[in-house]
Amino acid sequence: MSDQFVLETRGLVKEFKGFVAVDDVNLKIQDGHIHALIGPNGAGKTTVFNLLTKFLTPTRGQILFRGDDITAMKSAAIARKGVVRSFQISAVFPHMTALENIRVALQSFEGTSFSFWKSGTSLNKLNDRCMELLDSVGLAEFANTTTVELAYGRKRALELATTLAMEPKLLLLDEPTQGMGGEDVDRVVELVKKAAEGRTVLMVEHNLSVVSRLCDRITVLAQGSVLTEGDYQSVSADPRVREVYMGTANDKAAKAQTTATQETVE
Structure with a gap:
């Protein structure tokens, strides 16, 4: 079957x-x-x-x-x-931090990606999940690193994390x-x-x-x-x-x- x-x-x-x-x-x-x-x-x-x-x-x-x-x-x-x-x-945003990239992916998945009028503080509830995803790909220590500064292999890891945010x-x-x-x-x-x-x-x-x-x-x-x-x-x-x-x-x-x-x- x-x-x-x-x-x-x-x-x-x-x-x-x-x-x-x-x-x-x-x-x-x-x-x-x-x-x-x-x-x-x-x-x-x-x-x-x-x-x-x-x-x-x-x-x-x-x-x-x-x-x-x-x-x-x-x-x-x-x-x-x-x-x-x-x-x-995945086209990760080069001038955003790793954590911010994951948060954008989570907003997209939750259908709130166009809620730009919300304050940054109101989005902090997503940060715990962001850190879980970053940790799962070995990037927790790079959460506040701007993506453009990441080595190529770590950028690919960040791309994978944004995909996992979609809960495939x-x-x-x-x-x-x-x-x-x-x-x-x-x-x-x-x-x-x-x-x-x-x-x-x-x-x-x-x-x-x-x-x-x-x-x-x-x-x-x-x-x-x-x-x-x-x-x-x-x-x-x-x-x-x-x-x-x-x-x-x-x-x-x-x-x-x-x-x-x-x-x-x-």
Whole structure:
């Protein structure tokens, strides 16, 4: 039965003027799992995320959340049901403190974001929850630090905290470790583990080491379609997955070699 899955897609298709970016994708995300969506560049991962959060409208197919068809819903309504994409509201305000950023997110979630006539003092009741969220991502000591002064990894942690303020039931993480060095990656891995407590996570991630450390189940996309699915051990051993990734790497190497040869000739 579909209601045993937090999220399910059935025959999901997205076409752009004849180009099929997502082709008959069927996902089943189990309650309490951290589920990864991986694949080479151009595989359709971000397009799938945009379909799930209604930044894009499917050409065909269905999206179900806890058995309810949400295909026709708008992104705000989906977020209110508990399907929240990290960094969707995250554009953190650089000249506000970390605590003020969380408070804005909480006001947005509570529907009081336009109550600008209220005094700052009346909003202090939110501060305890703000501090809980900041503490959950290791930023309690930076509560009064202006966001622009935070290191990159800590800004990403603040973005995650603003997302958790929306109280997601299904948290969608789009490349949470992108652009990070080793120490920041380790920090984010631990943050994702904490964020996953009591909720389900679907993540797009390019770093396979991160996927191996975090994910219960992995879906591999290639050219818009599901290539295979399983745990990390079975997926990483699949020769088709190796071919897709190694083929991509070899294509890049060949292109670089061709460019270098052309420059030498010129």
